[in-house]
Amino acid sequence: DGGITQSPKYLFRKEGQNVTLSCEQNLNHDAMYWYRQDPGQGLRLIYYSQIVNDFQKGDIAEGYSVSREKKESFPLTVTSAQKNPTAFYLCASSIKGPNYEQYFGPGTRLTVT
Protein backbone atom coordinates (compact mmCIF):
# COMPACT_ATOMS: atom_id res chain seq x y z
CA ASP A 1 0.00 0.00 0.00
CA GLY A 2 1.42 3.35 -1.00
CA GLY A 3 0.99 6.25 1.33
CA ILE A 4 2.28 8.47 4.10
CA THR A 5 2.65 7.31 7.66
CA GLN A 6 3.04 9.44 10.72
CA SER A 7 3.78 8.11 14.14
CA PRO A 8 2.70 8.18 16.81
CA LYS A 9 -0.92 9.34 16.45
CA TYR A 10 -0.91 10.87 19.93
CA LEU A 11 2.16 12.21 21.73
CA PHE A 12 2.49 13.74 25.17
CA ARG A 13 5.51 15.65 26.41
CA LYS A 14 6.52 17.82 29.30
CA GLU A 15 7.32 21.45 28.65
CA GLY A 16 11.01 22.04 27.94
CA GLN A 17 11.58 18.74 26.15
CA ASN A 18 12.36 18.41 22.48
CA VAL A 19 10.24 15.91 20.58
CA THR A 20 10.61 14.44 17.09
CA LEU A 21 7.63 13.54 14.93
CA SER A 22 8.06 10.89 12.27
CA CYS A 23 6.91 11.11 8.65
CA GLU A 24 7.59 8.39 6.08
CA GLN A 25 6.29 8.04 2.53
CA ASN A 26 6.61 5.28 -0.05
CA LEU A 27 5.09 7.23 -2.93
CA ASN A 28 8.50 8.10 -4.40
CA HIS A 29 7.67 11.78 -4.02
CA ASP A 30 10.50 14.30 -4.04
CA ALA A 31 8.66 17.03 -2.13
CA MET A 32 7.59 16.79 1.50
CA TYR A 33 5.91 19.28 3.82
CA TRP A 34 5.06 19.84 7.47
CA TYR A 35 1.93 21.73 8.52
CA ARG A 36 0.53 22.68 11.87
CA GLN A 37 -3.22 22.90 12.60
CA ASP A 38 -4.77 24.52 15.67
CA PRO A 39 -8.40 23.95 16.70
CA GLY A 40 -10.87 25.52 14.26
CA GLN A 41 -8.06 26.79 12.06
CA GLY A 42 -6.66 25.97 8.68
CA LEU A 43 -3.20 24.52 8.13
CA ARG A 44 -0.03 26.58 8.36
CA LEU A 45 3.22 25.58 6.67
CA ILE A 46 6.20 24.95 8.97
CA TYR A 47 8.91 23.56 6.65
CA TYR A 48 9.11 22.00 3.22
CA SER A 49 11.67 20.07 1.23
CA GLN A 50 11.86 19.70 -2.53
CA ILE A 51 14.78 17.29 -2.59
CA VAL A 52 17.01 15.24 -0.32
CA ASN A 53 19.42 17.26 1.82
CA ASP A 54 17.56 20.49 1.14
CA PHE A 55 14.69 22.21 2.94
CA GLN A 56 13.21 25.67 3.38
CA LYS A 57 11.34 27.47 6.11
CA GLY A 58 7.63 27.94 5.77
CA ASP A 59 5.50 30.58 7.46
CA ILE A 60 5.96 29.47 11.06
CA ALA A 61 9.37 27.77 11.28
CA GLU A 62 10.50 29.31 14.57
CA GLY A 63 10.97 26.67 17.24
CA TYR A 64 11.04 23.80 14.76
CA SER A 65 13.78 21.93 12.90
CA VAL A 66 13.77 19.29 10.16
CA SER A 67 16.13 17.02 8.27
CA ARG A 68 15.87 15.29 4.91
CA GLU A 69 18.58 12.67 4.77
CA LYS A 70 16.45 10.19 2.82
CA LYS A 71 13.82 10.72 0.16
CA GLU A 72 11.29 8.69 2.13
CA SER A 73 11.68 10.45 5.45
CA PHE A 74 11.15 14.01 6.71
CA PRO A 75 11.19 14.11 10.54
CA LEU A 76 10.14 17.24 12.40
CA THR A 77 11.62 18.22 15.76
CA VAL A 78 9.57 20.47 18.00
CA THR A 79 12.11 22.19 20.21
CA SER A 80 11.67 23.76 23.62
CA ALA A 81 11.90 27.14 21.88
CA GLN A 82 8.46 26.65 20.33
CA LYS A 83 6.18 28.69 22.59
CA ASN A 84 2.88 26.93 21.83
CA PRO A 85 3.74 23.41 20.66
CA THR A 86 0.40 21.76 21.43
CA ALA A 87 -1.24 21.22 18.03
CA PHE A 88 -2.15 18.72 15.32
CA TYR A 89 0.84 18.17 13.02
CA LEU A 90 0.36 17.03 9.44
CA CYS A 91 2.96 15.78 6.99
CA ALA A 92 2.37 15.79 3.24
CA SER A 93 4.22 14.85 0.08
CA SER A 94 3.88 15.55 -3.61
CA ILE A 95 5.59 15.16 -6.93
CA LYS A 96 8.08 18.02 -7.27
CA GLY A 97 6.59 20.76 -9.37
CA PRO A 98 4.10 23.58 -9.17
CA ASN A 99 0.83 21.86 -9.99
CA TYR A 100 0.66 18.55 -8.21
CA GLU A 101 -1.70 17.75 -5.39
CA GLN A 102 -0.32 17.02 -1.96
CA TYR A 103 -1.05 13.76 -0.17
CA PHE A 104 -1.39 14.00 3.59
CA GLY A 105 -0.59 11.62 6.39
CA PRO A 106 -3.02 10.87 9.25
CA GLY A 107 -1.40 13.43 11.54
CA THR A 108 0.14 13.45 15.02
CA ARG A 109 -1.61 15.20 17.88
CA LEU A 110 1.03 16.62 20.21
CA THR A 111 0.14 17.74 23.71
CA VAL A 112 2.73 19.54 25.81
CA THR A 113 2.00 20.19 29.46
Place this chain on the structure above:
Amino acid sequence: DAKTTQPTSMDCAEGRAANLPCNHSTISGNEYVYWYRQIHSQGPQYIIHGLKNNETNEMASLIITEDRKSSTLILPHATLRDTAVYYCIVRVARSLDYGGATNKLIFGTGTLLAVQP
Protein backbone atom coordinates in the same frame (compact mmCIF):
# COMPACT_ATOMS: atom_id res chain seq x y z
CA ASP B 1 -2.10 33.41 -3.46
CA ALA B 2 -5.62 34.80 -3.73
CA LYS B 3 -7.88 34.78 -0.71
CA THR B 4 -11.01 32.63 -0.71
CA THR B 5 -14.30 33.04 1.11
CA GLN B 6 -16.50 30.10 2.05
CA PRO B 7 -19.58 29.72 4.24
CA THR B 8 -18.76 28.49 7.71
CA SER B 9 -21.14 25.56 7.59
CA MET B 10 -23.77 23.83 5.45
CA ASP B 11 -26.23 20.97 5.85
CA CYS B 12 -27.17 18.43 3.21
CA ALA B 13 -29.58 15.49 3.25
CA GLU B 14 -28.08 12.08 2.60
CA GLY B 15 -28.43 11.07 -1.05
CA ARG B 16 -28.89 14.63 -2.26
CA ALA B 17 -26.34 16.75 -4.08
CA ALA B 18 -24.14 18.94 -1.92
CA ASN B 19 -23.17 22.25 -3.54
CA LEU B 20 -20.34 24.04 -1.77
CA PRO B 21 -19.63 27.60 -2.93
CA CYS B 22 -16.34 29.44 -2.88
CA ASN B 23 -15.66 33.07 -3.69
CA HIS B 24 -12.24 34.01 -5.06
CA SER B 25 -12.88 37.40 -6.58
CA THR B 26 -9.19 38.41 -6.62
CA ILE B 27 -7.99 35.30 -8.44
CA SER B 28 -5.29 35.86 -11.05
CA GLY B 29 -5.21 34.35 -14.49
CA ASN B 30 -2.57 31.77 -13.62
CA GLU B 31 -4.12 30.61 -10.34
CA TYR B 32 -5.83 27.25 -10.08
CA VAL B 33 -8.74 26.41 -7.80
CA TYR B 34 -8.13 23.38 -5.57
CA TRP B 35 -10.50 21.60 -3.22
CA TYR B 36 -9.48 19.46 -0.28
CA ARG B 37 -11.53 18.01 2.54
CA GLN B 38 -10.64 17.02 6.08
CA ILE B 39 -12.60 14.50 8.07
CA HIS B 40 -12.33 15.08 11.79
CA SER B 41 -8.86 14.36 13.20
CA GLN B 42 -7.53 13.08 9.87
CA GLY B 43 -5.21 14.55 7.25
CA PRO B 44 -6.73 16.56 4.39
CA GLN B 45 -7.69 14.67 1.24
CA TYR B 46 -7.33 16.08 -2.25
CA ILE B 47 -10.63 16.19 -4.17
CA ILE B 48 -10.26 18.08 -7.44
CA HIS B 49 -8.71 21.12 -9.08
CA GLY B 50 -9.26 23.26 -12.17
CA LEU B 51 -8.21 26.42 -13.97
CA LYS B 52 -11.18 27.66 -15.98
CA ASN B 53 -13.00 24.65 -17.42
CA ASN B 54 -15.40 22.57 -15.39
CA GLU B 55 -13.84 19.38 -14.09
CA THR B 56 -15.27 16.06 -12.96
CA ASN B 57 -13.73 13.02 -11.34
CA GLU B 58 -14.95 10.03 -9.37
CA MET B 59 -15.37 12.12 -6.22
CA ALA B 60 -16.89 15.40 -7.34
CA SER B 61 -17.49 18.04 -9.98
CA LEU B 62 -16.00 21.52 -10.01
CA ILE B 63 -17.90 24.33 -11.68
CA ILE B 64 -15.93 27.56 -12.22
CA THR B 65 -17.77 30.68 -13.34
CA GLU B 66 -16.76 32.27 -16.61
CA ASP B 67 -15.16 35.26 -14.87
CA ARG B 68 -13.41 32.78 -12.49
CA LYS B 69 -14.40 34.84 -9.46
CA SER B 70 -16.25 31.96 -7.86
CA SER B 71 -16.62 28.22 -8.03
CA THR B 72 -18.84 25.43 -6.71
CA LEU B 73 -17.84 21.97 -5.62
CA ILE B 74 -20.60 19.44 -6.21
CA LEU B 75 -20.85 16.10 -4.45
CA PRO B 76 -23.60 14.46 -6.54
CA HIS B 77 -24.95 12.01 -3.95
CA ALA B 78 -23.77 12.94 -0.48
CA THR B 79 -23.31 10.19 2.10
CA LEU B 80 -22.74 10.38 5.83
CA ARG B 81 -19.04 9.73 5.18
CA ASP B 82 -18.85 13.00 3.26
CA THR B 83 -19.30 14.93 6.50
CA ALA B 84 -16.07 16.95 6.70
CA VAL B 85 -14.54 20.41 6.44
CA TYR B 86 -14.11 21.37 2.79
CA TYR B 87 -11.32 23.77 1.85
CA CYS B 88 -11.23 25.86 -1.30
CA ILE B 89 -7.71 27.02 -2.16
CA VAL B 90 -6.33 29.03 -5.05
CA ARG B 91 -2.71 28.80 -5.94
CA VAL B 92 -0.31 29.64 -8.68
CA ALA B 93 0.94 26.86 -10.87
CA ARG B 94 4.13 27.88 -12.65
CA SER B 95 7.59 26.52 -13.11
CA LEU B 96 9.55 29.63 -12.34
CA ASP B 97 10.26 28.74 -8.77
CA TYR B 98 11.05 25.19 -7.70
CA GLY B 99 11.91 26.42 -4.25
CA GLY B 100 8.56 25.24 -3.05
CA ALA B 101 6.79 28.54 -2.52
CA THR B 102 4.42 27.90 -5.37
CA ASN B 103 3.54 24.52 -3.91
CA LYS B 104 2.41 26.04 -0.65
CA LEU B 105 -1.24 25.44 0.16
CA ILE B 106 -2.90 28.28 2.05
CA PHE B 107 -5.81 26.81 3.95
CA GLY B 108 -8.59 29.03 5.26
CA THR B 109 -11.14 27.82 7.78
CA GLY B 110 -13.25 26.02 5.16
CA THR B 111 -16.90 24.92 5.18
CA LEU B 112 -18.12 22.29 7.59
CA LEU B 113 -20.51 20.11 5.59
CA ALA B 114 -22.85 18.09 7.77
CA VAL B 115 -24.67 15.34 5.89
CA GLN B 116 -27.90 14.47 7.68
CA PRO B 117 -29.53 11.01 7.58
